[in-house]
Amino acid sequence: MAETLFFMQVVAENMLGDKKVTVVFVLGGPGSGKGTQCSNIVEHFGFTHLSAGDLLRAEIKSGSENGTMIENMIKEGKIVPSEVTIKLLQQAMIKNENDKFLIDGFPRNEENRAAFENVTKISPAFVLFFNCSEEEMERRLLGRNEGRVDDNIETIRKRFKVFVESSLPVIEYYDAKDKVKKIDAAKPIPEVFEDVKAIFAPYAKAT
Numbered sequence: 001m002a003e004t005l006f007f008m009q010v011v012a013e014n015m016l017g018d019k020k021v022t023v024v025f026v027l028g029g030p031g032s033g034k035g036t037q038c039s040n041i042v043e044h045f046g047f048t049h050l051s052a053g054d055l056l057r058a059e060i061k062s063g064s065e066n067g068t069m070i071e072n073m074i075k076e077g078k079i080v081p082s083e084v085t086i087k088l089l090q091q092a093m094i095k096n097e098n099d100k101f102l103i104d105g106f107p108r109n110e111e112n113r114a115a116f117e118n119v120t121k122i123s124p125a126f127v128l129f130f131n132c133s134e135e136e137m138e139r140r141l142l143g144r145n146e147g148r149v150d151d152n153i154e155t156i157r158k159r160f161k162v163f164v165e166s167s168l169p170v171i172e173y174y175d176a177k178d179k180v181k182k183i184d185a186a187k188p189i190p191e192v193f194e195d196v197k198a199i200f201a202p203y204a205k206a207t
C-alpha cells in the first residue's frame with residue numbers, strides 16, 4: 001500500500017493532464033533581460049515562452065472582470081494575487097501542445113511559489129536567474145519604449161523594492177535546493193545568450 005501510494009505520487013508529478021512537462025522558471029529583476037533571452041531560448045531550444053506579466057497585461061486588454069484590479073497593481077509595482085496569475089499560466093500550458101515551458105517573471109513571491117506548487121504539482125527543472133545591478137536595470141527600463149504604465153522612475157523604484165523584499169527570497173529558496181543557475185546579465189545581449197546556451201545545451205532540439 002505504501003509503495004503504491006509512493007508510486008502514484010511520482011507519476012502525478014509534473015503532469016499536466018496526460019502530458020509530462022518540463023518547466024524552467026526565468027527570474028531576475030525588472031529590466032534584467034528575461035523577456036529578451038526567453039525569445040532566444042524559444043528560437044534555439046524549442047521551448048514555449050510564458051511571461052506572467054504579458055499574460056496579466058493581455059487579461060487587462062481582454063476586458064476581464066479582474067482587469068481593473070490587475071492594472072492598478074501593475075501601476076503600483078505590486079504582485080497580483082497568485083490565483084489570478086496561476087490560472088492564466090495553467091490555461092496557457094494546457095492550450096499549448098508543447099511540453100517545455102519557460103515561465104518568465106513567476107514566481108515573484110513566496111505566495112506565488114507555494115500556490116503554484118500546491119495547485120499544479122509542477123516543480124521546475126531549474127531556475128534561470130539573471131543577475132544585474134539596479135543602475136543598469138533602471139537604464140534599460142527607461143529606454144524600453146513599449147509604452148508600459150510601469151516603466152516610469154516612480155514605479156521602477158517600487159518594483160526594485162518588491163524584487164529585493166519578495167522575489168529574492170524565492171531565488172534563495174531554490175538556491176538552497178541547488179536549482180538556481182545564475183547568469184551575469186549585465187553583459188551585452190549576445191554574450192548573455194552564450195552563457196544561457198551552455199545551460200540549455202541538454203535541451204537542444206533533436207535535428
Ligand SMILES: Nc1ncnc2c1ncn2[C@@H]1O[C@H](COP(=O)(O)OP(=O)(O)O)[C@@H](O)[C@H]1O
Pocket residue numbers: 028029030031032033034035036037140141143144145185186187188189192
Ligand atoms: N544584455 C542587455 N544589454 C542591454 N540591453 C538589454 C539587455 N537585455 C535586454 N536589454 C534591453 O533592456 C530592456 C529590458 O529587457 P527585457 O528583456 O524586457 O527585460 P525583463 O523582461 O527582465 O524586464 C529591453 O529594452 C531590452 O531590449
Ligand SMILES: Nc1ccn([C@@H]2O[C@H](COP(=O)(O)OP(=O)(O)O)[C@@H](O)[C@H]2O)c(=O)n1
Pocket residue numbers: 028029030031034035051052053054056073074075077078079080081085104105106107108112150159
Ligand atoms: N508573477 C507576477 C508577474 C508579474 N506581475 C505584475 O506584472 C508587472 C510586470 O511584470 P513583468 O514580468 O512583465 O515585468 P518585467 O520584469 O519584465 O519588467 C509586475 O511588476 C507585477 O505588477 C505580478 O503581479 N505577478
Ligand SMILES: [Mg+2]
Pocket residue numbers: 034035051053105
Ligand atoms: Mg519581461
